[in-house]
Amino acid sequence: MFAELLQYLLSGLTIGAIYALAGLGFSIIYNASHVINFAQGEFIMIGGMAAATLTASGVPLPLAILIGCGGAMLVGVLVAKFAVERARNASTVTLIIITIGASIFLRGVAELVWGKDFKRLDAFSGETPIQVLGASMQPQSLWVVGTAGVLIVAIGLFFAKTLTGKAILATSHNRLAAQLVGIDVKRVVLASFALSAALGAIGGAVVAPITFSYTEMGIMLGLKGFTAAVLGGLGHGPGAVAGGLIVGIAEALGAGYISSAYKDAVAFVIILAVLLFMPNGLFGKRGTERV
Amino acid sequence: MNALLHGRLTGLLALGAVIAVLPAFLPNNFYLDIAILAGFNAVVCVGLNLLIGYAGQISLGHAGFFGIGAYASGVLVGVYGWPPVLALLAGAVFVGLLAFLVAKPILRLKGHYLAMATLGIGIIVSIVLRTESGLTGGPDGMMVEPFRIFGVELYGEKVWYWVVGVLLVGVVWLSLNLIDSPMGRALRAVHGSEVAAEVVGVDTARFKVLVFVLSAVFASVAGSLFAHYTGLITPAKADFFKSIELVTMVVFGGMASTFGAVVGAVVLTLLPQALTVFQDYQQIVLGGILMATMVFMPKGLLPTLAALLPARRRA
Numbered sequence: 001m002f003a004e005l006l007q008y009l010l011s012g013l014t015i016g017a018i019y020a021l022a023g024l025g026f027s028i029i030y031n032a033s034h035v036i037n038f039a040q041g042e043f044i045m046i047g048g049m050a051a052a053t054l055t056a057s058g059v060p061l062p063l064a065i066l067i068g069c070g071g072a073m074l075v076g077v078l079v080a081k082f083a084v085e086r087a088r089n090a091s092t093v094t095l096i097i098i099t100i101g102a103s104i105f106l107r108g109v110a111e112l113v114w115g116k117d118f119k120r121l122d123a124f125s126g127e128t129p130i131q132v133l134g135a136s137m138q139p140q141s142l143w144v145v146g147t148a149g150v151l152i153v154a155i156g157l158f159f160a161k162t163l164t165g166k167a168i169l170a171t172s173h174n175r176l177a178a179q180l181v182g183i184d185v186k187r188v189v190l191a192s193f194a195l196s197a198a199l200g201a202i203g204g205a206v207v208a209p210i211t212f213s214y215t216e217m218g219i220m221l222g223l224k225g226f227t228a229a230v231l232g233g234l235g236h237g238p239g240a241v242a243g244g245l246i247v248g249i250a251e252a253l254g255a256g257y258i259s260s261a262y263k264d265a266v267a268f269v270i271i272l273a274v275l276l277f278m279p280n281g282l283f284g285k286r287g288t289e290r291v
Numbered sequence: 292m293n294a295l296l297h298g299r300l301t302g303l304l305a306l307g308a309v310i311a312v313l314p315a316f317l318p319n320n321f322y323l324d325i326a327i328l329a330g331f332n333a334v335v336c337v338g339l340n341l342l343i344g345y346a347g348q349i350s351l352g353h354a355g356f357f358g359i360g361a362y363a364s365g366v367l368v369g370v371y372g373w374p375p376v377l378a379l380l381a382g383a384v385f386v387g388l389l390a391f392l393v394a395k396p397i398l399r400l401k402g403h404y405l406a407m408a409t410l411g412i413g414i415i416v417s418i419v420l421r422t423e424s425g426l427t428g429g430p431d432g433m434m435v436e437p438f439r440i441f442g443v444e445l446y447g448e449k450v451w452y453w454v455v456g457v458l459l460v461g462v463v464w465l466s467l468n469l470i471d472s473p474m475g476r477a478l479r480a481v482h483g484s485e486v487a488a489e490v491v492g493v494d495t496a497r498f499k500v501l502v503f504v505l506s507a508v509f510a511s512v513a514g515s516l517f518a519h520y521t522g523l524i525t526p527a528k529a530d531f532f533k534s535i536e537l538v539t540m541v542v543f544g545g546m547a548s549t550f551g552a553v554v555g556a557v558v559l560t561l562l563p564q565a566l567t568v569f570q571d572y573q574q575i576v577l578g579g580i581l582m583a584t585m586v587f588m589p590k591g592l593l594p595t596l597a598a599l600l601p602a603r604r605r606a
Contacts, residue, residue, distance in 0.1 A: 036403050083582050090589040093349050096406065097542050098585045100535055105578025112571055223410070223531070230407045261422040268411035275408050276396045 003134030008256040009249060010132070014141040014210070016248020017148035018044070021203035022225020023232065023240035024155060025196035031172030031235045032192035035084055035095050039103040040200055041222020042110075046072040047201025048213035049110060052119035061124065069201040075106065076197030080190050103222070110215040121208040140209045147206045151199060152241055158195075159237070168192055172235065220264060224251075227267045231274055233284020243282065246270070302550055303464055310456040314449075323448040325564060330455035331517045333556035336540045337459075337466050337549055338509030343538065344547035345470060345478040346502045349406045351534050352413025356386050356507040358420055358529020360514030365435040365524055366426050375438045379515040383508050390507035394500040413534045420526040432525030435518040451520050458516070459553070462509060466549050469505075474498060479547075543584055545591030554593050 022040055029037045050068025055061050079102045087098055124143050129136035159165040170178040171188045179185050204213070204221075211217060228247050232239025247267045254266035274282065317323050335357060342348050363382025367373040373381070393412060420427050427433055438445040445454060469475050477498050480488035518524045527533065536559065544555020562580070566573045588595040 030403075036406070083586055086586045087589055090585065091546075092403070092406075093343060093538070093542055093546065094585050094589045096349070097539055098582050100539070101578045101581030101585065103578070104574055105582065108572070108574025108576075108578055111574065219531075223414070226407065227411075230404060234403055259422075262418060265415050265418045268414050272393075272408060272411045272415075275404060279404060281404075 004256070006133055007135040008252045010135055010137050010141060012249030012252030013245065014144050014248070015207075015251065016245040017145045018203050018207045018221060018244075019224045019228045019248050020241040020244025021148050021151060021199050022221055023228030023244045024152065024237060025199045026226055026229035027232075027235050027237050027240040028155075028168070028192050028196045028199075030229070032168050033080075033084060033189045035099065036226065037079075037084075037193070037196065038096065038099040038222065038226075039079060039106060040196060040225055041218030041220075042103045042106040043072045043076060043197040043200030043218070044204035044207075044221050045110060045213070045215060045218035046075065046106070046197075047204030048121070048208035048211075048217055049114050049119060049204075049215065050201070051205035052121040052208050052213045053114055055121060056119070065202065065205045068205055069198050072197040072201035073194040076193035077190050080193035084193075085186060085189060103218075107215050107218075114215060116215060118212045118214045119208075120212060121205075123209040124206075138210065140206075144206045144210070147202060151202060155195075155199070155237070164188075164191060224267050227271045231271055231281055233281035236281070236283045239281060239283035303460065303467065306463060306550070306553065307460050310460065314452060320448045323452055325560065327448060327451050327455050327520065329557045329560035330452075330459050331513050331520075332537070332540060332560050333459050333553045334455070334462050334513040335510045335537055336544070336552040336556040337462050338506035339537055340541045340544075340546065340549060340552035341466060341469065341478075341502050342506045343541050344545075344552070345475065346499050348499060348503070349538065350409040350503070350506070351406050351531070351538065352409035352411070352416070353506070353510050353537050354529050354531070354533030355413035355416035356390065356510040357514035357517070357533065357537075358416055358524075358526065359386050359389070360511030361435075361518035361524045361528060362420060362427055362433075362514075363511070364515040364518045365433050368436045369433065370426065375436070375515075375519060376440055379512060382515050383511045386511035387504050387508045390504045391500065394503045395496070410531065410534070413529070414531055417526050417530040420529055427526070430526060432523055432527075435522050435524055437522065438516070438519035445519070454516065455520075458513075463549055463553065470549065474501070478502060539581060542591055543581075545593035545595070548591070548593050551591055551593035555591065558592070 022044060025040045025043065026037060029035055029040075047065070047068045050071055051061070051064045054064035054067060059067070079099070083098050083102055084095065087095060090098075123138065123140040125139050127138065127140075129138060130142070131137075159169055167178070167183045168188050168191060170181070170183055171185050175185055178188070204218070207221075224247055225244070228243035229235075229240045230243070231246060232241070232243030247270065250270055251263055251266045255263040278284075313326060314323065317326060335353065339350065339353055342350055360379070360382040363385060364375060364378045367378035367381060368375050393408075421430050424430075445451060470478075477488065477494075514528070517528075540555040540559045541552050542555070543559055544553065545551025562577065563573070566576055569576050584592070590598075
């Protein structure tokens with residue numbers, strides 16, 4: 001009974017950590033540019049595919065992850081520079097379609113480069129399950145949760161301590177004012193895309209041994225990440241992390257106790273329920289509209 | 292072009308004329324079939340355009356309503372033996388009620404939160420359709436009985452072409468009238484500045500709910516007829532990508548332009564057919580076209596083309 005619950009909590013925590021990374025990526029880009037980047041899931045896919053295919057052809061794992069991460073950052077910067085920044089003054093809907101176009105485009109390129117089939121990536125440190133109070137846990141889960149934890153702390157420090165981090169924060173509060181004090185807001189947008197891409201790609205690489213990698217792996221992960229970001233209050237970093245963990249754990253509990261077929265619906269039922277009562281998410285500030 | 296955008300009656304007549312003469316230029320049923328599919332998409336897009344273009348609200352879940360209509364017809368007629376007309380109406384009423392129930396709280400939300408909520412509804416609908424295989428046939432979909440009315444069975448592309456053509460003209464006519472009514476002006480006010488509209492006494496929530504319900508019902512009716520026409524429906528018709536496709540059609544053709552929505556639906560229905568020559572590059576080209584259109588023509592195809600004809604507008 002307790003072991004079962006613990007089992008669900010552990011698997012929920014694992015996948016929740018990936019949602020948290022994706023949600024954080026949504027929040028960072030949203031803060032810097034007020035764009036919802038529907039290509040966030042594709043960054044995860046690039047990381048996962050690069051790690052799986054490069055290691056298969058003999059590249060050491062850390063290097064493979066690094067290359068995937070660099071590739072995703074480059075793609076992120078290109079999307080920001082050639083699509084998002086150019087449509088700076090377009091409406092919300094237009095910007096959403098641009099990022100959706102980017103995600104379709106990237107999936108197309110990925111299919112061309114890597115093919116449509118599932119790629120396997122070996123777990124980083126074996127597959128012998130670890131027993132925890134009667135529940136068993138894949139060692140890879142520790143890698144996922146640990147990596148996500150380190151990245152989240154690093155992002156927190158980045159925004160609190162570094163000049164670039166502070167510049168991104170300033171831009172998110174007031175783009176014009178940031179520009180007036182000499183912040184290059186265009187570079188800030190590019191940096192935010194690169195940062196989110198890196199988060200996604202590393203997340204994709206560590207989760208690949210659990211989920212397998214394939215060109216469409218980013219679709220649901222991306223949408224759940226968006227759910228996490230909205231649940232926590234769009235643009236609220238710690239909120240996105242909390243949102244990701246809540247969605248992951250609720251999903252695992254739903255799959256375990258209710259129905260595994262409706263696993264993917266759980267996140268969306270939660271978000272609908274929360275939005276009905278808290279239109280700005282759990283931690284979002286109540287917005288006032290300027291006339 | 293000018294007439295298309297500004298003259299209500301002229302535009303409607305032009306649309307009717309195009310629909311009337313088009314079959315003469317279509318060599319066989321294959322092309323007629325594509326025209327019919329474009330027509331169904333156009334019906335949904337005209338409704339969705341009311342919501343996106345005039346009420347300034349985005350829905351990423353409209354395929355869910357299309358899917359409910361389609362499956363209401365499939366299940367009620369096929370499993371429970373209802374007459375198709377009754378099943379279509381039942382689907383439309385159900386979708387209308389569902390849209391009404393979710394609209395009030397959700398349309399209070401702004402921008403991205405509304406996108407999230409409608410996205411959630413759409414995904415939940417498609418998961419339910421995929422999972423309840425006892426009724427819906429699961430991921431493989433289900434066969435749908437042909438449409439019968441007063442003992443006459445609608446059969447073949449030639450018949451369905453006119454059914455969809457008449458439906459489209461009717462929906463466009465309704466939409467144009469709505470836009471020119473006091474309610475339409477209220478809607479545009481909502482789009483311009485919701486606060487300002489409220490201050491001058493427009494009941495913004497009521498209008499938004501009405502348009503949301505109306506656009507959902509359009510989608511449901513189109514879904515029902517589509518199911519009868521193709522004879523086979525799958526959950527893919529209700530999923531996230533179909534919703535995205537619909538929004539894209541509206542935005543591509545031109546937001547806040549009823550005929551733009553029709554043009555967008557037609558072009559983007561044809562595009563994948565044309566792109567099959569690119570084979571493996573299909574997704575790349577599609578994604579590229581989406582990005583390029585939005586970057587270079589953020590207002591959409593028809594309004595951008597219309598703006599290129601300033602001389603005629605003055606005339």
